Amino acid sequence: MIDRILALLALLGSGLVTGVFFAVAVSTVPALMAMPPGRYIYAHKLLGRNWDPAMPIIVLTATFAAAGWAIGAASPAVRVSAAVVTVLMLGVSGVSHLCNVPINKRMRAVDPDAVPADWADPRPIWRRWHLLRTALAVGAFLLTSVAATWT
Known part of the structure; x- marks a missing residue:
């Protein structure tokens, strides 16, 4: 029974993350x-202010659920x-914590009404x-979906 709950949490979490990331x-x-x-x-600050801690919690819950499922699965x-x-x-x-989040933090420190002349546009690397x-999220969601159907 616990393996089905863990599979469901992994599926739900990876699906939510994939959907959010795809939409973005x-x-x-x-x-x-x-x-x-x-x-x-200005828009980046508005869009990013409510993702933390929701997305890290969802990602880590799905990760730990998948790890528990890997340990307890019969097949x-x-x-x-x-x-x-x-x-x-x-x-x-x-990737989120080491690459995207540091860029987000740097952008929060910039005044949108006084962008420095030497401002380095982070959008291409952030993208x-x-x-x-x-x-990675799509791969996790697809594999979770397939594995969940085997259970």
């Missing part, structure tokens, strides 16, 4: 890329799949890191 990738990022620097910084195929999901979700967390973590 196809809608929010292109809109932010089209904005002039001051407007971008070797499900154990291996859940272990790979755990690694993928750790990748999501790692690349975001697309990487989105791909």
Whole structure:
């Protein structure tokens, strides 16, 4: 029974993360890329203020659920799949915390009404890191979905 609960938590968490990241990738990022620097910084601050701690909690819950599922699954195929999901979700967390979050913090420190002349636009690199973590989340969600159907 516990393996089904862990599978459900891994599936729900990886699905939520994938949905949020996909929406950001196809809608929010292109809109932010089209904005002039001051407007971008202002919008970035507004959009980013409610993600923490919600997204880290969801990502880490899904990660720990997948790890527990990998340990307790009866089927070797499900154990291996859940272990790979755990690694993928750790990748999501790692990219978020080590790459995207530091950029977000730097942007929060910039005054949107007084963007420095030498301001280095972080949007292209932020987008690349975001697309990487989105791909990791999609992989985790797909594999979780497949493994959950084997249970």
